[in-house]
Amino acid sequence: MRIKICGITQIEQGKAIADFGATALGFICVPTSPRYVSPNQLKMLIERLPNTVNQIGVFANASADLILQTVSQTHLTGVQLHGDESPEFCVFLKQCLPNIEIIKALRIKTTDALVESQAYFNCVDTLLLDAYHPSMLGGTGKTLDWDRLASFTPPIPWLLAGGLTPDNINEALGLISPDGIDLSSGVERSPGDKDLAKVKKLFQQLET
Numbered sequence: 001m002r003i004k005i006c007g008i009t010q011i012e013q014g015k016a017i018a019d020f021g022a023t024a025l026g027f028i029c030v031p032t033s034p035r036y037v038s039p040n041q042l043k044m045l046i047e048r049l050p051n052t053v054n055q056i057g058v059f060a061n062a063s064a065d066l067i068l069q070t071v072s073q074t075h076l077t078g079v080q081l082h083g084d085e086s087p088e089f090c091v092f093l094k095q096c097l098p099n100i101e102i103i104k105a106l107r108i109k110t111t112d113a114l115v116e117s118q119a120y121f122n123c124v125d126t127l128l129l130d131a132y133h134p135s136m137l138g139g140t141g142k143t144l145d146w147d148r149l150a151s152f153t154p155p156i157p158w159l160l161a162g163g164l165t166p167d168n169i170n171e172a173l174g175l176i177s178p179d180g181i182d183l184s185s186g187v188e189r190s191p192g193d194k195d196l197a198k199v200k201k202l203f204q205q206l207e208t
């Protein structure tokens with residue numbers, strides 16, 4: 001199973017998280033986020049972090065130009081689109097970046113919104129489900145209604161996000177079987193400052 005830890009801002013924390021067994025590290029490229037890293041910071045982080053893990057840049061309603069420029073300046077292996085990006089935008093980005101993983105995040109207000117995911121099945125490599133929040137785009141700590149996701153079996157890989165923590169991860173994975181999980185605020189001391197004890201506990205919990 002893929003394990004993505006998002007909101008990395010510090011090299012040593014990123015290295016430690018990769019050593020614990022994360023398969024992907026996420027970097028927030030959304031300027032309004034308290035976890036934001038600038039393109040220069042992102043370049044510096046990626047140069048110093050192990051290239052054995054996927055390096056995912058998280059964008060929300062950014063222009064294609066900004067995303068393409070950021071990818072060309074760094075060695076991101078994937079781009080996560082966490083805003084209201086249309087299927088057409090995803091197709092365009094995939095055409096421009098054929099070797100980069102395109103992840104479309106859907107913020108699920110009600111399970112009816114899962115129907116919306118169908119429009120992306122042929123446009124992106126991976127889907128990600130996050131919880132809806134009225135004023136925040138992500139990193140909210142809010143969980144999804146896992147019970148209701150049991151029937152979500154898209155034809156492409158998908159990651160579960162939204163309020164996952166070392167204490168609730170096994171409950172979530174007992175109810176649903178995503179291809180991967182994505183955690184941010186649930187393994188932090190404060191936004192952008194990862195709590196390595198919580199990350200360690202996460203990997204211990206995943207082994208039980």
Ligand SMILES: O=C(O)c1ccccc1N[C@@H]1O[C@H](COP(=O)(O)O)[C@@H](O)[C@H]1O
Binds near residue numbers: 030033141185
């Ligand atoms: O983390 C952020 O600040 C953020 C800002 C804008 C878009 C996405 C963001 N993070 C994503 O939020 C989810 C879940 O976070 P949490 O575990 O509930 O704290 C995750 O996919 C992050 O990539």
